[in-house]
Amino acid sequence: MDDDGVLVLPSGRFRVRRDDKTIRARGLRYATARRFEPCAPVPAADGVVDATTAGPACPQLPSRLAFVVGSSTTPLNQDEDCLVLDVVAPRPGGPAKPVMVFFHGGAYVTGSGQSPLHDLTAMAEEGDVVTVTVNYRLGMFGYLAIDGLVPANLGLLDQIAALRWVRDNIGGFGGDPENVTIFGQSAGADSVSCLMIADGTEDLFRRAVLQSAPLGIQRGRAAMSRALGVAARAALGADPASVETRDLLAAQGTVAAAAAPFGASAQMPFGPQTGHHPLPPEDQVAARRREVAGRIPVMVGTTADDARPFVMLNARLKSVVGAPLVGSTARRLLGTAATKRLFAAPSTAFAGQHRLDGGHATTYVFDWQPAGSALGACHCIELPFLMGSFDDWGRAPMLGTDARRALAEYGPPMRRVWWEFARGMRDDVDEHLVLPPR
Numbered sequence: 001m002d003d004d005g006v007l008v009l010p011s012g013r014f015r016v017r018r019d020d021k022t023i024r025a026r027g028l029r030y031a032t033a034r035r036f037e038p039c040a041p042v043p044a045a046d047g048v049v050d051a052t053t054a055g056p057a058c059p060q061l062p063s064r065l066a067f068v069v070g071s072s073t074t075p076l077n078q079d080e081d082c083l084v085l086d087v088v089a090p091r092p093g094g095p096a097k098p099v100m101v102f103f104h105g106g107a108y109v110t111g112s113g114q115s116p117l118h119d120l121t122a123m124a125e126e127g128d129v130v131t132v133t134v135n136y137r138l139g140m141f142g143y144l145a146i147d148g149l150v151p152a153n154l155g156l157l158d159q160i161a162a163l164r165w166v167r168d169n170i171g172g173f174g175g176d177p178e179n180v181t182i183f184g185q186s187a188g189a190d191s192v193s194c195l196m197i198a199d200g201t202e203d204l205f206r207r208a209v210l211q212s213a214p215l216g217i218q219r220g221r222a223a224m225s226r227a228l229g230v231a232a233r234a235a236l237g238a239d240p241a242s243v244e245t246r247d248l249l250a251a252q253g254t255v256a257a258a259a260a261p262f263g264a265s266a267q268m269p270f271g272p273q274t275g276h277h278p279l280p281p282e283d284q285v286a287a288r289r290r291e292v293a294g295r296i297p298v299m300v301g302t303t304a305d306d307a308r309p310f311v312m313l314n315a316r317l318k319s320v321v322g323a324p325l326v327g328s329t330a331r332r333l334l335g336t337a338a339t340k341r342l343f344a345a346p347s348t349a350f351a352g353q354h355r356l357d358g359g360h361a362t363t364y365v366f367d368w369q370p371a372g373s374a375l376g377a378c379h380c381i382e383l384p385f386l387m388g389s390f391d392d393w394g395r396a397p398m399l400g401t402d403a404r405r406a407l408a409e410y411g412p413p414m415r416r417v418w419w420e421f422a423r424g425m426r427d428d429v430d431e432h433l434v435l436p437p438r
Contacts, residue, residue, distance in 0.1 A: 009172040014051040027055030030165035031083040036150045055084030057112035058138040070396040089130040089173035096176035101132040105186025108270040109139040127419025130175035143270035152276035163204040181422040183209035197288040199278040210300040215346035224262040231258035293359030301364030305376030306343040308335030364433040370400025385414040410436035
């Protein structure tokens with residue numbers, strides 16, 4: 001990097017920010033997106049590209065989990081051509097550093113790697129690792145298939161393109177392209193599980209972390225996905241590529257409603273589809289997992305009350321979980337049952353099968369919660385201990401009214417578990433952790 005803060009990479013020359021500890025690049029474009037088409041690589045620019053400001057988020061509606069995580073005080077611009085990523089790296093020096101690539105959650109319909117909530121500066125500084133946060137297309141822009149019109153899995157292909165960009169360029173930040181760990185939360189963790197078995201990812205990462213992956217609704221989604229495609233064709237007409245972005249986004253709710261008859265899977269109507277490039281057919285998934293287990297150590301876990309917010313959102317249960325006298329007990333009992341069925345038991349089974357297939361797996365449960373919380377140790381509650389800052393997360397209802405001490409005390413040892421995993425310090429062990437470390 002020259003004295004003007006210009007970093008030279010194989011993909012071009014970029015103006016980045018630097019301080020005494022880190023180099024930070026924001027809004028780096030790793031590919032371009034045209035509606036309902038696979039993404040395309042970005043040609044190297046002739047001049048210096050500014051990489052000091054956030055890029056756009058994929059168009060999206062407000063998150064249904066705002067009552068859990070709060071609303072961002074720094075809203076991002078939205079654009080269908082949203083394929084950008086951020087890099088935070090320690091100042092170069094010494095051997096090439098491990099790389100950690102994060103895929104955000106949001107049920108494949110909300111979220112952004114550009115959000116300050118997902119800032120990985122503390123992870124980079126404390127672990128001496130290079131961190132990357134990735135945007136990918138969401139909802140009908142990235143995870144809708146219409147026979148003859150729209151291919152499936154565009155968002156997953158975006159993620160693979162981002163990993164290829166990392167392989168080709170991360171050395172310029174001091175990162176080791178042969179020592180990449182991918183990690184994700186919720187839909188991001190579901191993405192990680194798919195990337196493990198997707199075609200064309202064999203040389204792109206070495207380890208995988210799945211945080212609160214909705215593995216309990218991952219199978220048997222083909223009929224639901226077909227119903228969404230039929231609903232989308234009816235809602236968007238013969239030429240969906242010509243529909244205005246705002247109108248397509250408005251139609252997304254109508255299309256998602258077609259998932260209602262399919263039970264728990266309707267909680268996440270959009271998502272990767274097996275049997276469509278780059279994923280194998282569903283009846284070949286187990287065999288593909290056996291093929292990769294021996295070369296990909298995994299860490300997989302949940303929060304103690306992962307499903308409680310979704311129980312609280314369930315319209316059919318509203319009168320029970322909101323009742324004055326029995327509501328708190330109902331939330332706890334129904335949330336525990338749903339957490340076991342949709343998150344905990346499938347994650348435990350995933351880890352157990354990974355071990356049987358010849359791999360190593362670390363499992364965990366995150367059980368911290370603020371005193372008196374109606375949400376418990378809910379979905380997303382581990383994220384502030386790994387990323388962002390108190391200023392970013394301080395308004396999150398899930399953290400209660402006095403979270404600063406807990407984040408300061410438990411954040412560093414929590415992050416240590418993650419960066420130790422990325423450094424290969426848990427590659428050859430099978431263990432179960434209760435988090436955050438106390």
